[in-house]
Structure formats: structure tokens, C-alpha cells
Amino acid sequence: MKSDKPTSIQLLSSNSQALPVKEFCKQCDENIKISEKNLILLLKFKNILNEETADLEYSSPDTIKIKLDNQIEKSKKKKLFQYTNLKKESSRLNDLKLDPTSCFIWFIANKQEMKNLVPEIEEIRIKEVCCEMTSKNKNCPDGNFGLGKILAHEGKFDLALQHLKLATEQNENEKTYKLWYAVMLVLNLENKAQAVDAKMLCYRLLKDGYKTIEVYWTLMKLALSGILNVGTEIESAEHYAVRIKEIDDYYGFLAWSEISLAKQSSRSIERGENILKEMINLAPERPEAYIMLWSYYYNKKDYENALAICEIGFLKLTNISCDYSVLISLKYAKSLFKQGKFSSCFDLLQMEYSKFPLFMIFVYEYGKLCVKTQDPHFMGSAIGALLECLRGSSEDRYGQIYYWLSKAYLIAGEKIEAYDYMKKALSLLTTGIDKGDIAQERLSETKIAVKASELKELMRDMHGQIVNLDIISRILEGDTENCRYEECKIYCNAIRGFDKIEGDLCEAKILWKLGRKDEAMQLLYNDLTTQSFSMKIHFQVIELWKLEKNYEEILKISKLIVNYCKQVSVPVQLWVKINTIYGKALEKCGKVDKAIVIYKSLAKLQPKLYIPDVDYTKDLQTATTKEDLKSPAKPRKRIVNRKSIGYSEACLDFDARRAQLIASKKNLSTMVASEDIENDISTSYSVESHQKQIDYDQLETSESPRTNPFARARTGFETIKWFSVTTDYFFLYKIGKLSAKHEVYTQDGFFALHDFLNFHHYWMRAGVEADEDLRVKALFWLGIICHQLEDYQQAYLIFIEIMSMLFQLGKVEMSERIQTCFRHYESLGIKPVNNL
Incomplete structure (x- = not known):
């Protein structure tokens, strides 16, 4: 059907004069x-x-x-871009390897995670060295640069930026300083001025020919931040992604995936996800794509896919740097925990700690995640791990460690200990917030503020009962005349309503103070069968028997505790403590040889040793039978210089032998205990024991974690619940001292003290150990052993070294014994002491 309206051609032909443009367009539009x-x-x-x-x-x-x-x-x-181009260029994906010191990992890891990638002991040492450099020379760019990097890892970015800026000003020609400063600025942008500074730094680097992936990635992150106007103030992110791809295809595709995931479009996000998937398929030995894809899944709470990616990465990434290995392992553990696979998570963390014993983050995460399960069966391991963390962690983490310790003790029913750690945690956490020292971002500060508020509320609820406990403590510290039993019993009964064990302990202490020792002991013995996590009753009985010097009773009680500890998960520190008491009781009862073997067995609790020249301890760790521990150390070459004392013979491969150890804590003690644990603790007091017996041979070792996280699936073994690893090396001193005092196992004594001094020196440098008194005593006993071995020259040199220190410490008996040795040396013609 034709339209009645005239066409534009008809209009033009009917009018000799052309229509105005607007009128013409209007009529055309109406007729379209x-x-x-x-x-x-x-x-x-x-x-x-x-x-x-x-x-x-x-x-x-x-x-x-x-x-x-x-x-x-x-x-x-x-x-199909990611598939066709990636497959076409897959042969070039593995071409470029960044320098191990590159800052690229900062672009793909969360800032909160970076603190975990530097062992805290090494962190402390580096800071000390850098501080010493800057104190000697204020214009020391290397010192400021080192401090800036370490402070950034700690999460103290404001201070880090200050030191990095100083480094760039003090050495304007060093491109690495400028790059790190620009990267830290971009990762912590607060205003446009910082963005402009970072951009100009990168532009200057490019102008100087420093066209690296890190520089272009910094500019790309800056473009994606939205602070600078794209097109006028900075090029688009895609522009820099192209530049990155020109340098290396793998990192170029990483950049494109970053851009795609940063967009709001679901199509774009899917594209970024697919790129990362294909990169993993084509370059399975490169860790960056795994980390980026895991972060994408984890942030959108797709924990199942996050776990799958980490699991693949953990198995395939066998030849990567320590940084990436630790990062992947922590993400893997986090994913396992989110999926409720607690046993696998804890197995993995123990295994990784055995591989990287310097990284206390594995121990911290183990303890924290154990507490998060809220399962009382895990609390012994949790407390043991967190207490071990205090030895090797920086003080910045103490507040968090104390917080999780308070939670663990509370779940375990140990309210008094929980309250003590709450006070410590609250003090450090609130101080950190007030000073602004809390590492990382405002989100972290908010989380810590929530924890502090939680602790305050818990302490408020417990305060009334703690007051009663403080009253009893003051009475016990005061004179006996002011101690009235009936009045004290009222407070004790009030405490029992809060914590029965603590109430009984308080009453027993009051009775003992009043001279009613039998009543005190009977009260404590009645509680020995009560299952208590910290076993305070048992240790109080031991303390009271020490006052009476009744080591036979101490021996019986310590055996009971050892038997109990084999059946439940207890902190490794408690296990060491009771074995030390057990060894002391054996010594006092004349069983010195057995006591030494008990101490030697504690070496198995050490992690894989990274401290040099401690071969004797490594040998003890590889013992698999009672006879291995009983065998005296073989004579080896002894060197005077304690910095290099060691064995001349090479030990067997540690890892191979360590992996063969399948022994629970029960095996650890029964390896050296020939008789059964006695059920009748004392003839003076009646105690009944109804402890359940279990087959310990079916349990795996807790001191040597499995070497494969999937061993449980293949072998069918029970999962490991006990964390029994500690760096406590005091047992070496006990071996040396007993050997010297009783002239038994003298070779063991010499090498034990040698290792002890090396451990002590290492931990002194790390800022963990500060007991100079103990070092001097160890040297004294080492000198005595050298004297017993008739190595008088070595003994003489050792005694000369410590003579003045013994005098300052007031060690009269030791000084007199050295003088006796000196008189003997003088009679043999060795240089006399008064001629020195």
C-alpha cells in the first residue's frame, strides 16, 4: 500500500527553492x-x-x-582469544624468568600475606643489620632500602615509604630503589599526589631504558585504580598490558586477565577466568596464574574451585622459589579448612613446617586453625603450637598469639590461664591500635578492635572470680598468723564454682601453709584421677614433694603424668616439662643412665635442624630403638673453638632416616622405660586410676609429620592430631651436666654441650635467648668433661674464658672447682693461671 505522504524527491521537484536543512531532515525522518x-x-x-x-x-x-x-x-x-593465541604462543610461555628478588609477587599476592613470606627470625636480623648501617651513616641508601622492604613485609607501609623515599633521594641512579618506591606507592594509594609521584617515577624509569614487566605492571595498576584520568593523565590499562606482552607472553596474558577480572561485565570476568585456566594448562610449572585464579575464586567465596586450583598447584609446582611455595601451601591449607577438611589441613601445615622450619607462620596457622575448630581434642596441639610460636615470632605477632592462646585455654576449660592470656592480648592489641602500629590495612585494625572488645567482655564476666583468686594469693604470700583457714575456705569454695581444680589447689596450698600437710596431700591426691588439661594438681604434688625432698614419690607421680600424656593431646611443652622432671627424679633415685637416655629421647621433638654444626642432635633424632638411645656416642675429633666444634664424620642422610620414624609419644617414653607404669602412686595416700588404655602402635608419630599430605588416603592411617615439635634444646644441657657430674656417657656429654652452645649462640643472635648465666654454666660443664677426658689444654682454655664471669655471677662452688683443676694443671706443667 502506497503512502499518501509525498516523498522527499517529490518535495524537491515541486519546489524550485531548496528546503532548510532542519526541515528537510525532519520530513525525511517522518517518511522513513x-x-x-x-x-x-x-x-x-x-x-x-x-x-x-x-x-x-x-x-x-x-x-x-x-x-x-x-x-x-x-x-x-x-x-576464543585465550585458547588460540595461548596455544599458538605456548612455546614461549616459559621463556622469561623474573629475578628472585623481583617485587612482582606483590602484584598478585594480598598485602596481608606478604608478612608470611619472610621468616621472622631472618626479618629481625635484617632489620638489625640495616639499622646498624643507617646509624653509622645516615646517608646510607642500602640501609634505608633494606629497612623499607622489611617494613613493607611487616605491613608498616607508612614507615616503609619513608625509608624507600630516602633511598631514592640518596642514590638517584639506582633504578631498583625507584621501582620499589613506585610499587609501594601504587599498592597504598591514598591521594592523587601519590599517584602522580608513582607515575612520574615509572615514566623516568622508562625514559632511562628500564622497560621491565614490573614498571609496566605498576602503571597498569595505576590506570586500573581510577585515581588518574585515563587518556589524559595516564594511558589505558590495555596499553600497558600490550607492552608487557611484548616483553613476555606469559606475563602479558596475566596482565590481560587482571584487566578482565577488574571489569564489572560478567562476559569480561569470564574471559579473565578462562585466560587463567588456559595459562595453567599450558604453563603448569608457573605459579602466578594459580595464585591469581585462587584469589578470584576465594574472594567470590567459591571455596570448592579455590581448593581444586590450589591442590593442582601444590602437586605440579615442584620447582618454584620459596616465596611462592610458602604462599601456595598457606592458600591450600586455608582452602582445606574452609571446606571442613580439618585433618588434611593440619597434616599439610605440619608437613610444610617440617620442610620449612624457619617459617613459623605454618605453626601459627596450625594453632589458630585448631582453635577455630572449637574441638577440645585439638586444643593441646593448638596451645603447643602457639607457645612454640612465641619463641620464633616477632613481637608484632604476640598480641594475636596471646588472643588465640586465651581462646584455646578457654575451650579446654582452663579459665585461669585463659584470663592471664586475655590480659596480655588486650594490652598488646589495644596498644597497637592506639599507636597505629597494627600492620596492614584499616580492615585489619577493625578486626583487631573486634577482638579487643570480645576480650574485654569475657574478662568482665570473669573478673569477680579472679578477685577471689587474688585474695588467696595475697594470703599465701603473707604471714601464717594472718592465714585463717575458715575464712580462706569461703574464698576457695567461691573459686570452685568457677574452676573446681583451682579451688582445690588453693585450699591445698592454704592447708600446707598452716602445717596440715597430710590433709593438703590427701586433697590433692583425691584429684589426681580428675582429667585436667594442664595437670596442675599433679605438678603441685611434685612441687610439694620437692620441698620434702621425697624423690621416690616424685618419680611415681611423674610416671603417672607420662602415662596420661601418652593418651591425650597435650601441649608439647608439657611433655618436655614432665620428661625433664622424670629425668631429674631418676637421677635423684640413682638411675643416672636411664635419666640421660630420657633426655636423649627428647631430641626427637626437634624440627628438621637448620642450625649448623649440631650433628649429635641429628643423630639422636634418627634413633629408632631403645638400644640406639642407650648406645654411647662414638669418639670423634674434638675441636677447641666452640664455633666450629663438630663431627669429622658425615652423618647419614637426615631426611631419609627421619622419614622412617613411625613412633608416637608413647613409644618415645617406653623406648627408655623398662618397667610398667605403677598404678599405686603412693602407699600413704589412696588413689584410683581408671584411665583408658589404647593401642599406641596404631598411632602415627607427632614429632615427625608425614612427608606426603595424601599419605592418609593411601595408607589408611589415623590422621595426626598432635603437634609435638619444639625448638627447646635445654635437654642437651641436662645430658651434658649429668655426664659431667657422674662421669657417665662422657662422649655424649661433650657433644651435647657442644650442640647446646651452638643452639644458644644461634638463638642469642636471633634475639630469642638471653640467658648468659646458662651459657657460662654450660661452658663450665664442658670444661669439666674435657678435664675428665684428660684433654687438659682444652679444659684450661675453657676455664680461663669463664673464670671472671663465674665470679660476677657468684658461682662460688664452680670457681673453687676450677681452682682445683688449675692446681692440677700447674703440677703437670701447664701454664698457671696467675701468669695470665
């Missing part, structure tokens, strides 16, 4: 036919392009269809 086919195609085209394209509205249907088909084909190719 709307094609339904064109409209549908146009809408499809717009949907594909995801943009308005006004000029297509005036195209013919055939033209639109051709353009649409072309665009659809382009869209398909674009969708």
Missing part, C-alpha cells in the same frame, strides 16, 4: 520506513557490540546483515 528485520538485526548488533551505533539505523538490511555476520565472527574469535 521502519523495517522489522532491520530493527531485530540492529538490536542484535548492538547487543554484540555492547554500545550504541546510531549510523547503522540508516543502513540497508543487507548491509547490516553482512556487518553483523562479520562482527559475530570477530566476537567468536575474541571469545
Whole structure:
């Protein structure tokens, strides 16, 4: 049907004078036919392009269809970009390897995670060295640069930026300083001025020919931040991704995936995800794609896929740097925990700690995650791990460690200990918030503020009962005349309502103070069968028997505790403590040889040793039978210099022998205990024991974690619940001292003290150990052993070294014994002491 309206051609022919442009366009628009086919195609085209394209509205249907088909084909190719291009260029994906000191890992890891990638002991040492450098020379760029990097790892970014800026000003030609400063600025942007500074630093680096992946990535992150206007103040992120790809395909695809994931479009996000998946398929030995894809899944709470990615990465990434290995392992453990696979998570953390014993983060995460399970069966391991953390962690982490310790003790029913750690945690956490020293971002500060509020509320609820305990403590410290039993019993009964064991302990102490010792002992013995996590009753009985010097009773009680500890999960520190008491009781009862073997067995609790020249301890760790521990150390070459005292013979491969150890804590003690644990603790007091017996041979070792996280699935063994690893090395001193005092196992004594001094020196440098008194005593006993071995020259040199220190410490008996030795040396013609 024809339209009644005149066409534009008719209008033109009927009027000699041309219409105005606006009028002409208006009439044309009114006469345009709307094609339904064109409209549908146009809408499809717009949907594909995801943009308005006004000029297509005036195209013919055939033209639109051709353009649409072309665009659809382009869209398909674009969708397959990651597959076609990656496969085409996969041969070049493994070409470039960044320098191990590169800052690239900062771009793909969370800032909160970076603290975990530097062992805290090494962190302390580096800070000391850098501080010493800057104190000697204020214009020391290397010192400021080192401090800046370490402070950044600690999360103290404001201080880090200050030192990095100083380093760049003190040495303007060092490109690495400028790069790190720019990276830290971009990762901690607070205003436009910082963004401009970072951009100019990068531009200057590019102008100087420093065209690296890190520089372009910094600019790309800056463009994605939105602080600078793209196009006018900075190039687009895509521009820098292209530059990165020109340098290396792998990092180029990483950059494109970063850009895609940063966009809001679901299509773009899917593209970024697919790129990372394909990169993992084509370059399975590169860790960056695993980390980026895990972060994407974890942030959107897709924990199942996050776990799958980490699991693949953990198995395939066998030749990567320590930083990436630790990062992947921690993410793997986190994913396992989120999926409720607690046993696998804890197995993994123990195994990784055995591989990287310097990284206390594995121990901290183990303890923290154990507490988060809320399962009382895990609390012994949790407390043991967290207490061990206090030895090797920096003070910045103490507040968090104390917090989780308080939670663990509370779950275990030990309210008094929980309250003590609450006070410590609250003090450190609130101090950190007030000073602004809390590492990382405001989110972390908020979390810590929530923890502090939680602790305050818990302490408020417990305060009333703690007051009663303080009253009893003051009475016990005061004179006996002021101690009235009936009045004290009221307070003790009030404490029992809060903590029965603590109430009984308080009453027993009051009775003992009043001279009613039998009543005190009977009260304590009645509680010996009560299962208590910290076994305070048992240790109080031991303390009271020490006052009476009744070591036979102490021996019986210590055996009871050893038997109990084999059946439940207890902190490793408690296990060491009771074995030390057991050894002391054996010594006092004349069983010195057995006491030494007990101490030697504690070496198995040490982690894989990274401290040099402690071969004797390594040998003890590889003992598998009672006879191995009983065998005296073989005579070896002894060297005077205690910095290099060691064995001349090479030990067997430690890892191979360590992996063969399948022994529970029960085996650890029964290896050296020939008789059964006695059920009748004392003839004076009646005690019944109803402890359940279990088959310990079916349990795996807790001192040597499995070497494979999937061993449980293959072997069917029970999962490990006990964390029994400690760096406590005091047992070496006990071996040496007993050997010297009783002239038994003298070779063991010599090498034990040698190792002890090396341990002590290492931990002194790390700032963990500060007991100079103990070092001097160890040297004294080492000198005595040398004297017994008739190595008088070595003994003489050792005694000369410590003589003045013994005098300062007031060790009269030791000084007199040395003088006796000196008189003997003088009679043998060795240089006399008064001629020195």
C-alpha cells in the first residue's frame, strides 16, 4: 500500500527553492520506513557490540546483515582469544624468568600475606643489620632500602615509604630503589599526589631504558585504580598490558586477565577466568596464574574451585622459589579448612613446617586453625603450637598469639590461664591500635578492635572470680598468723564454682601453709584421677614433694603424668616439662643412665635442624630403638673453638632416616622405660586410676609429620592430631651436666654441650635467648668433661674464658672447682693461671 505522504524527491521537484536543512531532515525522518528485520538485526548488533551505533539505523538490511555476520565472527574469535593465541604462543610461555628478588609477587599476592613470606627470625636480623648501617651513616641508601622492604613485609607501609623515599633521594641512579618506591606507592594509594609521584617515577624509569614487566605492571595498576584520568593523565590499562606482552607472553596474558577480572561485565570476568585456566594448562610449572585464579575464586567465596586450583598447584609446582611455595601451601591449607577438611589441613601445615622450619607462620596457622575448630581434642596441639610460636615470632605477632592462646585455654576449660592470656592480648592489641602500629590495612585494625572488645567482655564476666583468686594469693604470700583457714575456705569454695581444680589447689596450698600437710596431700591426691588439661594438681604434688625432698614419690607421680600424656593431646611443652622432671627424679633415685637416655629421647621433638654444626642432635633424632638411645656416642675429633666444634664424620642422610620414624609419644617414653607404669602412686595416700588404655602402635608419630599430605588416603592411617615439635634444646644441657657430674656417657656429654652452645649462640643472635648465666654454666660443664677426658689444654682454655664471669655471677662452688683443676694443671706443667 502506497503512502499518501509525498516523498522527499517529490518535495524537491515541486519546489524550485531548496528546503532548510532542519526541515528537510525532519520530513525525511517522518517518511522513513521502519523495517522489522532491520530493527531485530540492529538490536542484535548492538547487543554484540555492547554500545550504541546510531549510523547503522540508516543502513540497508543487507548491509547490516553482512556487518553483523562479520562482527559475530570477530566476537567468536575474541571469545576464543585465550585458547588460540595461548596455544599458538605456548612455546614461549616459559621463556622469561623474573629475578628472585623481583617485587612482582606483590602484584598478585594480598598485602596481608606478604608478612608470611619472610621468616621472622631472618626479618629481625635484617632489620638489625640495616639499622646498624643507617646509624653509622645516615646517608646510607642500602640501609634505608633494606629497612623499607622489611617494613613493607611487616605491613608498616607508612614507615616503609619513608625509608624507600630516602633511598631514592640518596642514590638517584639506582633504578631498583625507584621501582620499589613506585610499587609501594601504587599498592597504598591514598591521594592523587601519590599517584602522580608513582607515575612520574615509572615514566623516568622508562625514559632511562628500564622497560621491565614490573614498571609496566605498576602503571597498569595505576590506570586500573581510577585515581588518574585515563587518556589524559595516564594511558589505558590495555596499553600497558600490550607492552608487557611484548616483553613476555606469559606475563602479558596475566596482565590481560587482571584487566578482565577488574571489569564489572560478567562476559569480561569470564574471559579473565578462562585466560587463567588456559595459562595453567599450558604453563603448569608457573605459579602466578594459580595464585591469581585462587584469589578470584576465594574472594567470590567459591571455596570448592579455590581448593581444586590450589591442590593442582601444590602437586605440579615442584620447582618454584620459596616465596611462592610458602604462599601456595598457606592458600591450600586455608582452602582445606574452609571446606571442613580439618585433618588434611593440619597434616599439610605440619608437613610444610617440617620442610620449612624457619617459617613459623605454618605453626601459627596450625594453632589458630585448631582453635577455630572449637574441638577440645585439638586444643593441646593448638596451645603447643602457639607457645612454640612465641619463641620464633616477632613481637608484632604476640598480641594475636596471646588472643588465640586465651581462646584455646578457654575451650579446654582452663579459665585461669585463659584470663592471664586475655590480659596480655588486650594490652598488646589495644596498644597497637592506639599507636597505629597494627600492620596492614584499616580492615585489619577493625578486626583487631573486634577482638579487643570480645576480650574485654569475657574478662568482665570473669573478673569477680579472679578477685577471689587474688585474695588467696595475697594470703599465701603473707604471714601464717594472718592465714585463717575458715575464712580462706569461703574464698576457695567461691573459686570452685568457677574452676573446681583451682579451688582445690588453693585450699591445698592454704592447708600446707598452716602445717596440715597430710590433709593438703590427701586433697590433692583425691584429684589426681580428675582429667585436667594442664595437670596442675599433679605438678603441685611434685612441687610439694620437692620441698620434702621425697624423690621416690616424685618419680611415681611423674610416671603417672607420662602415662596420661601418652593418651591425650597435650601441649608439647608439657611433655618436655614432665620428661625433664622424670629425668631429674631418676637421677635423684640413682638411675643416672636411664635419666640421660630420657633426655636423649627428647631430641626427637626437634624440627628438621637448620642450625649448623649440631650433628649429635641429628643423630639422636634418627634413633629408632631403645638400644640406639642407650648406645654411647662414638669418639670423634674434638675441636677447641666452640664455633666450629663438630663431627669429622658425615652423618647419614637426615631426611631419609627421619622419614622412617613411625613412633608416637608413647613409644618415645617406653623406648627408655623398662618397667610398667605403677598404678599405686603412693602407699600413704589412696588413689584410683581408671584411665583408658589404647593401642599406641596404631598411632602415627607427632614429632615427625608425614612427608606426603595424601599419605592418609593411601595408607589408611589415623590422621595426626598432635603437634609435638619444639625448638627447646635445654635437654642437651641436662645430658651434658649429668655426664659431667657422674662421669657417665662422657662422649655424649661433650657433644651435647657442644650442640647446646651452638643452639644458644644461634638463638642469642636471633634475639630469642638471653640467658648468659646458662651459657657460662654450660661452658663450665664442658670444661669439666674435657678435664675428665684428660684433654687438659682444652679444659684450661675453657676455664680461663669463664673464670671472671663465674665470679660476677657468684658461682662460688664452680670457681673453687676450677681452682682445683688449675692446681692440677700447674703440677703437670701447664701454664698457671696467675701468669695470665
